[in-house]
Amino acid sequence: MNDAAAGPVRKRVFIDKQSPRAYHALTETAEAVRAVAADAGLDRTLVELINLRVSQINGCAYCLNVHTRAAVRAGETTQRLGVLAAWRDTELFTARERAALALAEEATEPANAAVQESAYDAARQALTDDEISAAIWVAITINAFNRVSIMSKHPVRVIPQQ
Secondary structure: OOOHHHOOOOOOOOHHHHOHHHHHHHHHHHHHHHHHHHHHOOOHHHHHHHHHHHHHHHOOHHHHHHHHHHHHHOOOOHHHHHHHHHHHHOOOOOHHHHHHHHHHHHHHOOOOHHHHHHHHHHHHHHOOHHHHHHHHHHHHHHHHHHHHHHHHOOOOOOOOOO
16 A cells, blocks of 8 residues: 555665675676586576476566577477466476476475485486586576566566567
8 A cells, every 4th residue: 555644655675776796796697607517418408497387386487588599500390388387287398308397496495305316217217416416506586586577576567679
């Protein structure tokens, strides 16, 4: 409720702009994680699928916008992007992708130990130790960026069609 006597309602603080040193450290982490993922053999489309799935769970419109465009640039199809939220119900994702997506979901919502163990066991069957580590780091990093954008209420601007 807006109480005129209390004064004007302030917009959210863009914490990335307000505390640039902290945000810079987060972007440096993201760069390191990108390199770790590439070194582990996770291709850019899989990294973007993880970014998108975590952003879907967290409801981060800004990151969904950014990473949808990045996924398309990396070669991801609109069909797979359209069904990503229901990836378990399709045959469009490989065993490797499914394992990485399950790990990403558990890194995002880790409360259920049994589900987490099941996801980890499946990952052990489809991914190397380096890929498991990289997938988890990608999920951890996008979770942090989601929180920055959600708490700052970063806007999603209309992109003119080309």
